[in-house]
Amino acid sequence: MFPLVLAGLAVGGVTLSAFRDPARTRRALAQAGRSGLNLLPSLLALTAGIGLTLALIPPSALARLFHAHGILGFGLLAGVGSLLTIPGPVAYPLAGSLHQLGASLPALATFITTLTMVGLLTAPLEVKAFGRRFTLLRQAFSLGLALLIGALMGVLL
Amino acid sequence: MKAALLRAGWIAALILLLHGGLWFALPAAVGPSARQWALGLGEVLAIVPSVLILLALFDVWVPREVIERGLGTGSGARGVLLALLLGTGAAGPLYAAFPIALSLREKVARTANLVIFLGAWATIKLPMLMMESAFLGTRFAMLRLALTLPGILAVGFLLERMNPWPTPDHRPPP
Numbered sequence: 366m367f368p369l370v371l372a373g374l375a376v377g378g379v380t381l382s383a384f385r386d387p388a389r390t391r392r393a394l395a396q397a398g399r400s401g402l403n404l405l406p407s408l409l410a411l412t413a414g415i416g417l418t419l420a421l422i423p424p425s426a427l428a429r430l431f432h433a434h435g436i437l438g439f440g441l442l443a444g445v446g447s448l449l450t451i452p453g454p455v456a457y458p459l460a461g462s463l464h465q466l467g468a469s470l471p472a473l474a475t476f477i478t479t480l481t482m483v484g485l486l487t488a489p490l491e492v493k494a495f496g497r498r499f500t501l502l503r504q505a506f507s508l509g510l511a512l513l514i515g516a517l518m519g520v521l522l
Numbered sequence: 523m524k525a526a527l528l529r530a531g532w533i534a535a536l537i538l539l540l541h542g543g544l545w546f547a548l549p550a551a552v553g554p555s556a557r558q559w560a561l562g563l564g565e566v567l568a569i570v571p572s573v574l575i576l577l578a579l580f581d582v583w584v585p586r587e588v589i590e591r592g593l594g595t596g597s598g599a600r601g602v603l604l605a606l607l608l609g610t611g612a613a614g615p616l617y618a619a620f621p622i623a624l625s626l627r628e629k630v631a632r633t634a635n636l637v638i639f640l641g642a643w644a645t646i647k648l649p650m651l652m653m654e655s656a657f658l659g660t661r662f663a664m665l666r667l668a669l670t671l672p673g674i675l676a677v678g679f680l681l682e683r684m685n686p687w688p689t690p691d692h693r694p695p696p
């Protein structure tokens with residue numbers, strides 16, 4: 366359903382844009398192609414990694430891990446999310462697979478928010494651009510926000 | 523461009539090699555693993571191209587300069603809205619936004635707007651919301667948006683209050 370809606374929107378947008386300004390539309394399509402190509406390696410690795418994990422570890426064992434250790438699973442996801450910074454197109458399929466494996470939705474909300482907003486491994490880049498104090502404050506507040514969102518999702522979902 | 527294609531090729535080769543090794547160690551796992559890989563890749567490829575096209579269209583039709591001009595100190599609620607809009611612009615991880623944010627900072631954008639732009643770039647792009655709905659459910663995506671949006675605004679204003687650049691030598695290089 367969603368893939369069709371998105372494809373419809375994209376085709377409609379491109380058609381409309383091409384009528385108004387073909388050159389600009391070509392530029393947009395080239396840009397989309399470039400970002401797609403840049404994402405391709407991580408998407409290949411991600412899907413293969415999930416495939417291997419699912420084939421080697423029985424899903425019931427993974428589900429038990431997430432169920433039996435609710436807090437531990439939450440902490441694990443928040444920790445991994447805070448360490449890495451991953452673009453959305455890679456983060457959402459990963460979160461979707463983890464959900465199918467039994468990870469709780471509140472934990473995944475924290476996971477996605479930290480994954481996209483907090484990144485210890487990319488912090489040096491941020492320090493270089495904005496200084497140490499800015500980076501520390503922004504990442505700390507974002508982590509706090511992510512944990513709060515997870516807790517609130519637990520209450521509201 | 524060529525480098526990315528080459529990297530994709532290497533990773534695909536590595537994955538095939540891994541499956542080849544698996545053939546000897548655990549033959550029963552090869553089929554399920556490869557099937558799961560194909561399924562997952564299909565699911566992703568059904569969605570990602572549309573998302574990238576929508577993001578790129580947004581980027582070429584909404585001129586960045588117009589938005590950047592409205593982000594200064596006296597910009598108020600309109601500035602916040604523009605910062606959110608600018609953040610939904612292009613695909614890419616957060617660190618891809620740092621150079622843009624730095625150029626904003628040089629054009630004397632408000633600190634709060636700068637932080638809000640980074641937050642919006644990180645988690646609330648509209649096409650991405652549809653992707654989030656596809657993989658985790660519409661209710662999840664909407665609820666997370668409703669919680670994230672005020673959160674990002676709060677982080678922005680709080681950070682501005684705390685003055686992240688107290689002395690000139692803490693400032694980013696001009």
